[in-house]
Amino acid sequence: MPLASKKSKKDRFSNKKLLDVPYVVKYKYLGINIDYTMNFTSTLKETSKLISNWDKHQILGYKILSVTQKLSIWKTYFMSKLIHPIITLILLSKSSLKKISSQTSMSIKKCLGINQKLEKEKLFGWLNELTPVEIAEIALLRTLRKLVQIEMKPVNYGFFLRKLSAIPIELAEKYLNGNITKVGIKDFLLLKRSKSIVLEKGKPLEFIQVSDIEWLKFATGELDLYRWKDKTCALCSGELSTNHLMICNGTFNTRKEIEAKIGERADIALRDPTLFNSREKNEHRKIKSFLAEKINSMIISAGRSVG
Numbered sequence: 564m565p566l567a568s569k570k571s572k573k574d575r576f577s578n579k580k581l582l583d584v585p586y587v588v589k590y591k592y593l594g595i596n597i598d599y600t601m602n603f604t605s606t607l608k609e610t611s612k613l614i615s616n617w618d619k620h621q622i623l624g625y626k627i628l629s630v631t632q633k634l635s636i637w638k639t640y641f642m643s644k645l646i647h648p649i650i651t652l653i654l655l656s657k658s659s660l661k662k663i664s665s666q667t668s669m670s671i672k673k674c675l676g677i678n679q680k681l682e683k684e685k686l687f688g689w690l691n692e693l694t695p696v697e698i699a700e701i702a703l704l705r706t707l708r709k710l711v712q713i714e715m716k717p718v719n720y721g722f723f724l725r726k727l728s729a730i731p732i733e734l735a736e737k738y739l740n741g742n743i744t745k746v747g748i749k750d751f752l753l754l755k756r757s758k759s760i761v762l763e764k765g766k767p768l769e770f771i772q773v774s775d776i777e778w779l780k781f782a783t784g785e786l787d788l789y790r791w792k793d794k795t796c797a798l799c800s801g802e803l804s805t806n807h808l809m810i811c812n813g814t815f816n817t818r819k820e821i822e823a824k825i826g827e828r829a830d831i832a833l834r835d836p837t838l839f840n841s842r843e844k845n846e847h848r849k850i851k852s853f854l855a856e857k858i859n860s861m862i863i864s865a866g867r868s869v870g
C-alpha cells in the first residue's frame with residue numbers, strides 16, 4: 564500500500580505503525596527495492612550504478628580478462644541480482660519491460676567495453692547468450708510447469724502466458740506440456756537470433772578469448788559506430804569502415820593469405836565464423852585463432868590514426 568503518491572523530503576515515518584506493521588521508507592521484497600510510494604524502479608538503477616562504478620574503477624577494463632570471463636562476472640554479480648526483479652517487472656507493463664531490457668543490455672555492453680549504440684540483437688547473437696528477459700521468462704515458465712506438475716495450476720495461468728514477449732506462445736505451451744525441455748527453448752531462441760543476424764549455424768565464437776574482442780567489434784559493425792566513424796584508412800586514405808577493410812588495397816595480401824590457408828573468402832570467413840563449426844575440433848580452433856590474429860592486425864594497421 565503506498566503511503567504517499569509522491570515522495571517528499573518532509574515525509575517521516577519513524578514510530579508510525581498500522582496494526583503493528585511499521586511504516587517504512589523502503590523495503591526489499593524478492594530482491595526488489597520498493598519505496599513508500601510503491602515505486603521500485605530504484606532496483607534497476609541501483610544495480611546499474613554498481614556496473615558504472617566498476618566501469619569507473621576499471622574493474623572490468625583490464626585487457627587480460629577475456630570476453631567470456633567478463634561475461635561470467637556480469638552474470639554472477641549483475642544478472643543474478645536482477646533475475647527475480649525482472650520476473651516481477653515483466654509481468655507489470657510493456658513500458659517497464661522495455662526499460663529493463665534496454666538497461667540490462669546497456670550494463671552488459673559496459674561490462675564488455677562495447678559501444679552503447681550497438682544493437683541488442685547483434686550483441687546477444689554474437690555472444691550466443693540469452694537476453695535477461697528471455698532468462699526471466701524461462702524461469703517463469705519453469706515455475707509454472709512445476710506448479711502444474713504438482714497439480715497446483717495457478718488461477719491466473721493464462722495471464723502469465725499472455726505476458727510472455729520473448730518466448731513464442733506455441734513454444735511455451737510445448738514446454739509446459741512436457742514436449743520440449745528448457746534446453747530446447749534456449750536452443751530455439753539462440754538459433755533464431757543467430758539466423759536473424761545472418762550467422763548460419765549459431766555459436767560464432769565458442770570461447771571468446773581476449774583476442775576475439777576486436778573480431779567481435781568488426782563483425783558486429785561496432786567499429787563503425789564510434790572508433791571508425793568519419794575516419795580515414797591509414798593504409799590507403801580511403802573512408803574507413805568494416806566494409807572498406809575487406810576491399811582495401813592495403814589488406815589485399817592478408818586477405819589472400821587467409822584464403823590460401825582456409826580455402827574460403829576472407830570477407831565471408833570473418834563475417835561468419837560459424838561456417839567452420841562443422842570442422843574437426845582442433846582444426847576449428849586453429850582456424851579461429853588464425854583468423855582472430857589476422858583481423859586484429861588488419862584492424863590495427865588500418866585504424867592507426869594518420870596525420
Ligand SMILES: [Zn+2]
Pocket residue numbers: 796797798799800801807811812813865
Ligand atoms: Zn584502406
